[in-house]
Amino acid sequence: MAGMSDRAGLGLAEDELLPPADWGRRGGSAPGTRAVLLFGVLAAGLVLGRIWVAPGIDARALDAWATVFVAVCVQALPFLVFGVALSAAITAFVPASVWRRVLPRRPAAAVPVAGAMGAVLPGCECASVPVAGGLMARGVVPAAALTFLLAAPAINPVVLVATAVAFPGRPEMVAGRFAASLLVAVLAGWAWLLLGKGDWIRVPSRPHAHGTAGRLEAFRQAMRHDIMHAGGFLVVGAVGAATINAVVPSGWVSAVAGNPWASVLLLALLAVLMSICSEADAFVAASLSQFSTTARLTFLVVGPMVDLKLIALQAGFFGRRFAVRFVPMTFCLAVGVSALVGGLLS
Template sequence: MNDGAGLRTADDDLLPPADWGRRPASPGTRAVWAFGLLAAVLVTGRVWVAPGVEARALDAWTTMFVAVCVQALPFLVFGVALSAAITAFVPPSVWRRVLPRRPGAAVPVAGAMGAVLPGCECASVPVAGGLMARGVAPAAALTFLLAAPAINPIVLTATAVAFPGSPEMVVGRFAASLVVAVLAGWTWLLVGKGEWLTVPSRPQAQGAAGRVEAFRQAMQHDIMHAGGFLVVGAAAAATINAVIPAAWVTGVAGIPVASVLLLALLAVLMSICSEADAFVAASLPQFSTTARLAFLVVGPMVDLKLIALQAGFFGRRFVVRFVPLTFVLAVGVSALVGGLLT
């Protein structure tokens, strides 16, 4: 017992600590609870949901889920490796030489840099996080994040192949995507607040061995962190694709405004990799050029797996502000550019 004078006695050691019952759960305990919750969901789905699901719908869901994961995973790994390499081996002075000091001027330069990275949106998220960790202005890094998956050479080549004899689709996609990325970067520079964005932390590298260790730690952290969000986004996209009837899509193809909005929303929900989305757009000839351009511009910048990855890297407060901004800009610029093309 305590004698009231601030002295402890032997009996005090037998008392529970002051924060008894209020200690945070350990990672192992959280993992057990998460596994138990997942098992409960699977059992509930097997008992209550599975009997009412047709085998064809389940096959479609499984095919879409696996396709999104398999399609995106190599680019995600590539992006994580590139981000870790930027963090560990590229000194901050390099970015000070490449990018203008003024963030407003750095935004369009970062957008142009997106034309040289052959990757999809899954790769651009960790790379943008690595740029921020090395001191690049968030507005410039976010511009790169939006531009890289839409205007790189592989995507533009795939678009040209999907639309033979229609170079306006390639030009329109490049111009609209770059304009959206730069406008989004400038807008974030003007109205964005530091507390809205969580900049990923990176270990400090000292010496050759330290740089290798920093690379390994960044790779391990990002691949484990982003992989889970990729799975969540893929599951959501597969569910949407299995649920939406095809008749709903074709029924509004002839309505100009509705068709643009519909394909923009489908680009978000379908979550197709930017290297393959041009072939999907080309398979929808019943839609106008403007609507299909909106599909090509919105998809690499706003889709379910990308939203999940952004939330994992930069936080929910960032996503609820940046995603609507990007979507509105992408739809508006696509409509303007599409109108000029036709």
């Protein structure tokens, strides 16, 4: 009865504000129990690693691993928090009718419009995932939300300005990145619209709220759920990126720079594995002067759409069944379109 009176005080119906007891959970165990188990496993892993693994690791390699891990987390965390806050605000304060007015009713037409909307949101790929989830929760067709997810980190003003600064006197790199990234995002949205199935993607659920107090509570609930959920996957992606950066010898990179097709594929894979924030990747691409324009453009297009931390975040938000289908499709489109646009620029 106390719970019902609290809801009544907020002016809400029984099922309008608070999510069900298992919202955002997997399985039946309590979050505290899972946290204790996870901490125990982590502590045991650290102890075993200190005893068995640490003596065989070169200090410089360990320093490089730690540097990359911290850099990925520090770069991504502010944008992740920004994206989670924006997603929660969309969920709690923006009525679903707004999106029906902004986006065309036909899903095929909504896809390119959603891609163009990505040009106005400063943020990296970590921010775009929770925002796309918030859009889906408000009734936006998944294909359009996914188009926004791919376009926003690649064509927003901050990224384009950073690209212009990294490649002074080469406006074709800015134009090529914008055109190729937007085209990949739209093609991926249309492909998902045609080929995607509803049971392949887990649309994030959100509680509906009315009234000021109810909306604030819904905002708080969504923020708490998403930041805890996405933060863990960000750490997983950062661990993978740091491990790859510390293990892959630099000599292997230089050995294939002279082969046009091998260099394109190599930089595409490095973009996935290095997981550099989209606001900073242009400076890394500019430093790879031994590679062709097409290869460096591929690095710039693939990175914001497919990297380790983004794969982990997508799997966490939308499910593994979605990630194993959407990620390879996006990667192939990004490489193919980049090679085509890069050939036109050369």
